[in-house]
Amino acid sequence: MDTTEFLIKLILVISVFGISLLIAMYSTYAERKVAAFLQDRLGPNRAGPFGILQPVADGVKMFMKEEIIPANADKFLFIAGPSLMMLTACMTGVVIPWGGELTIGRNTFNLQITDVNIGLLYIFGVVSIGVYGIMIGAWASNNKYSLMGGLRASSQMISYELAMGISIIALVMTTGTLSTKEIVEQQSSWHWNILYQPLGFLIFLVCAFAETNRTPFDLPECETELIGGFHTEYSSMKLGFYLFAEYINMFISSAILATLYFGGYNFPFIESWGLSPNAVTIIGTLLFFGKIFFFIFFFMWVRWTIPRFRYDQLMNLGWKVMIPLALFNLFITGIITLWRNGAF
Amino acid sequence: MYSTPYDYLPMAIMAAVAFGFVAVTMAATHLLGPKRKSEVKLDTFECGIESQQNARFPFSIKYFLIAILFVLFDVEVIFMYPWAVNFKEGGLEGFIEMLVFIGILLAGYLYIIKKGALKWE
Amino acid sequence: MTLTVFYLLSALSVFSGLMVVLSRKAVHSVLYLVFCFFTIAGHYLMLNAQFLAAVHVIVYAGAIMVLFLFVIMMLNLNLAAEAQKTPWIKISAVILSGLMLLVLVASVKGAEELSAAQPQNDIGLVKNIGNILFDKYLLPFELISLLLLSAMVGAVLMGRKEPQPQNE
Numbered sequence: 001m002d003t004t005e006f007l008i009k010l011i012l013v014i015s016v017f018g019i020s021l022l023i024a025m026y027s028t029y030a031e032r033k034v035a036a037f038l039q040d041r042l043g044p045n046r047a048g049p050f051g052i053l054q055p056v057a058d059g060v061k062m063f064m065k066e067e068i069i070p071a072n073a074d075k076f077l078f079i080a081g082p083s084l085m086m087l088t089a090c091m092t093g094v095v096i097p098w099g100g101e102l103t104i105g106r107n108t109f110n111l112q113i114t115d116v117n118i119g120l121l122y123i124f125g126v127v128s129i130g131v132y133g134i135m136i137g138a139w140a141s142n143n144k145y146s147l148m149g150g151l152r153a154s155s156q157m158i159s160y161e162l163a164m165g166i167s168i169i170a171l172v173m174t175t176g177t178l179s180t181k182e183i184v185e186q187q188s189s190w191h192w193n194i195l196y197q198p199l200g201f202l203i204f205l206v207c208a209f210a211e212t213n214r215t216p217f218d219l220p221e222c223e224t225e226l227i228g229g230f231h232t233e234y235s236s237m238k239l240g241f242y243l244f245a246e247y248i249n250m251f252i253s254s255a256i257l258a259t260l261y262f263g264g265y266n267f268p269f270i271e272s273w274g275l276s277p278n279a280v281t282i283i284g285t286l287l288f289f290g291k292i293f294f295f296i297f298f299f300m301w302v303r304w305t306i307p308r309f310r311y312d313q314l315m316n317l318g319w320k321v322m323i324p325l326a327l328f329n330l331f332i333t334g335i336i337t338l339w340r341n342g343a344f
Numbered sequence: 345m346y347s348t349p350y351d352y353l354p355m356a357i358m359a360a361v362a363f364g365f366v367a368v369t370m371a372a373t374h375l376l377g378p379k380r381k382s383e384v385k386l387d388t389f390e391c392g393i394e395s396q397q398n399a400r401f402p403f404s405i406k407y408f409l410i411a412i413l414f415v416l417f418d419v420e421v422i423f424m425y426p427w428a429v430n431f432k433e434g435g436l437e438g439f440i441e442m443l444v445f446i447g448i449l450l451a452g453y454l455y456i457i458k459k460g461a462l463k464w465e
Numbered sequence: 466m467t468l469t470v471f472y473l474l475s476a477l478s479v480f481s482g483l484m485v486v487l488s489r490k491a492v493h494s495v496l497y498l499v500f501c502f503f504t505i506a507g508h509y510l511m512l513n514a515q516f517l518a519a520v521h522v523i524v525y526a527g528a529i530m531v532l533f534l535f536v537i538m539m540l541n542l543n544l545a546a547e548a549q550k551t552p553w554i555k556i557s558a559v560i561l562s563g564l565m566l567l568v569l570v571a572s573v574k575g576a577e578e579l580s581a582a583q584p585q586n587d588i589g590l591v592k593n594i595g596n597i598l599f600d601k602y603l604l605p606f607e608l609i610s611l612l613l614l615s616a617m618v619g620a621v622l623m624g625r626k627e628p629q630p631q632n633e
Contacts, residue, residue: 009357016358017361017362017365062373063373066379067373070388077496087359087362090362090365094355113354115351118518121516125527128527129522129527131531132531142388143388147538151407154535159414165421166421172425173428238370240373241369316462319462327450334442337432338439341435402539407535408536409620409624411535412532418527419524419528420610423598423609426592426594429595430592441606444610445606449613449617452614455621461620
């Protein structure tokens with residue numbers, strides 16, 4: 001890898017990082033607007049036109065608040081918790097194919113930062129590391145509510161990780177690769193995986209909700225029982241990181257959903273329009289973000305529509321419904337794929 | 345497609361960028377905010393009453409059991425990845441091999457359910 | 466370049482490994498161990514053992530260390546209540562770990578084929594591992610399921626003996 005290549009990667013990394021932050025920022029705004037719309041209110045409308053500067057105001061407020069580290073807390077871990085949460089939230093963007101190839105002059109730029117053989121395993125790995133941010137922060141707070149919230153969060157996340165893994169395996173059986181780029185390329189035109197893996201998509205979607213701790217799976221922070229859950233003791237930007245990481249996770253989950261099941265940057269019949277390759281790439285990327293925004297909206301829609309689960313319901317759903325269902329999906333996928341390949 | 349170890353370098357770059365951002369933000373929020381500390385403010389929050397002991401108490405063994413079962417099933421899921429990638433070449437034979445593997449673990453799963461290990465009360 | 470990365474990773478692994486032992490708080494040790502696992506995964510990547518690297522992160526860092534964290538959170542309750550270590554315990558710990566070190570050094574010394582990384586060697590890719598696993602090593606693979614099954618039964622039996630009232 002020479003210097004120019006390194007610089008290109010660096011620029012790509014910084015832009016993906018920046019875009020994730022920007023979208024997460026405006027997701028907080030969108031969430032409040034969507035909530036307001038669903039509840040027949042106006043939502044934030046004071047900071048700037050239509051309240052468009054609200055996220056900036058929130059950010060500044062977070063910075064200016066007093067930083068409180070409880071006397072009983074473990075200082076190092078108390079700071080490490082939200083930092084880890086933020087770090088893991090940002091890491092997945094590296095393997096997502098944000099678009100095809102752009103040709104500028106004689107150089108071709110790939111809009112994916114890196115395409116590795118084990119792309120899906122990498123995503124799975126980052127998801128499995130996501131538990132630490134919450135657990136460490138919750139334990140370091142030395143607060144009973146935080147501890148309960150952290151325990152709930154971590155057991156919920158690890159429980160749903162299993163079903164998520166099995167649903168991905170059914171997908172891999174049909175694609176035969178773990179590279180995200182190849183999975184997207186296989187879904188060219190209208191051959192989206194949602195058509196071949198509807199049940200797998202459903203399982204993955206539910207698990208994505210559980211992994212991001214979004215309603216109806218937001219028991220770790222249900223304020224009626226646990227005050228703030230794992231971030232009860234947090235203030236200033238450390239609280240900001242926890243809240244912010246949730247929105248980044250939501251953005252990344254939406255991107256993964258769109259990549260794996262909704263064709264990524266592919267769109268039906270785009271080839272027949274006779275556009276130049278660069279135009280196709282740009283339209284594809286825009287459409288990809290369109291799909292992502294749809295899923296982000298879906299996350300919010302569900303949050304303001306469906307009530308929260310009870311803890312035993314949550315665990316039962318994870319272990320006694322999702323896992324058998326995912327295994328069933330795997331079985332059916334295997335049978336159908338073999339039948340289509342003429343094994344019987 | 346073939347990726348070399350160099351393809352993993354951007355992950356390190358991303359980690360460095362994210363780490364830098366986190367460190368700068370943490371330092372900034374530490375320096376910017378007011379610092380008016382008092383004993384009560386630094387106390388553990390317990391809905392207004394004086395805090396009773398600390399949060400270092402033993403919790404339900406169910407959480408621990410969930411973690412153990414997670415490790416076991418996670419290993420199972422990991423073993424399925426190399427199989428799934430080769431699924432189409434493996435054909436019916438490979439499928440049956442995996443069904444045996446899953447079948448044995450399914451027996452364990454049914455045992456767990458039967459014993460009520462996942463029952464929350 | 467490769468050599469620089471290798472030394473950097475090795476230094477980080479050794480440092481985090483030492484911190485695991487030297488930290489006074491068990492939870493800190495767990496975090497350092499997780500970090501150590503990441504650096505080792507980096508080593509696997511440099512050997513082009515990509516699947517192994519991913520498994521190392523997912524299973525060790527993502528699953529087993531979560532279990533460790535649960536155990537430590539459950540047992541490491543108050544610092545004051547921590548058991549005092551008698552000199553005898555310390556001495557036996559030193560002897561035991563010394564023996565362990567001896568075994569490790571001996572095994573490394575015995576291995577002659579410790580050649581440098583060969584990026585052309587792609588046995589570590591997922592597809593090749595799958596081919597070997599379901600061809601040459603099919604029986605051990607199926608036996609693993611029995612091992613996991615017995616572990617499951619053991620865990621359930623252990624978890625059920627707890628007569629304590631629920632904390633929740």
